Amino acid sequence: MKILAISGSARRLSTNTALLKAMQVIAPTGIVIDVFDGIGNLPVFSPDLEGSDEPLVVRIFKQAISESDGLVISSPEYVRSIPGGLKNAIDWLVSGNELIGKAIALVHASHRGDEMLNMLRTVAFDGKFQFQ
Numbered sequence: 701m702k703i704l705a706i707s708g709s710a711r712r713l714s715t716n717t718a719l720l721k722a723m724q725v726i727a728p729t730g731i732v733i734d735v736f737d738g739i740g741n742l743p744v745f746s747p748d749l750e751g752s753d754e755p756l757v758v759r760i761f762k763q764a765i766s767e768s769d770g771l772v773i774s775s776p777e778y779v780r781s782i783p784g785g786l787k788n789a790i791d792w793l794v795s796g797n798e799l800i801g802k803a804i805a806l807v808h809a810s811h812r813g814d815e816m817l818n819m820l821r822t823v824a825f826d827g828k829f830q831f832q
């Protein structure tokens with residue numbers, strides 16, 4: 701089983717990225733975890749850039765999601781919400797079908813951040829994607 705682990709932090713020494721890398725190391729046999737820590741490389745979403753003009757980094761990001769059996773998202777809370785970089789990554793996915801029906805686990809490396817998690821569940825995904 702292939703899991704894509706997406707970090708919501710673009711920080712070099714991110715604890716959320718570190719958490720995902722630790723999961724990668726301790727993953728049981730048969731579960732392969734790839735860590736995506738490149739949300740900072742995605743351009744700001746615009747519908748004008750979708751389709752044939754879609755940037756290569758975005759295509760690679762979407763491909764990695766399509767090829768996974770499920771996702772783990774680990775993110776900090778910024779200003780009581782989803783960090784802009786992660787929200788931007790989600791915006792790139794909204795008109796596609798990469799996430800449809802995919803199991804997604806939400807975690808965060810801090811003891812705080814529940815507002816961000818609630819927002820991810822109830823606002824950003826708007827019922828289109830299924831969290832488990």
Ligand SMILES: Cc1cc2nc3c(=O)[nH]c(=O)nc-3n(C[C@H](O)[C@H](O)[C@H](O)COP(=O)(O)O)c2cc1C
Nearest residue numbers: 709711714715716717776777778779780810812813
């Ligand atoms: C711009 C900014 C805004 C933040 N806002 C919040 C917040 O609203 N609530 C909270 O609990 N933590 C907030 N934090 C703290 C981060 O969520 C926390 O440091 C997190 O663990 C950092 O994750 P990282 O190590 O993966 O980068 C904020 C940090 C930054 C830099």
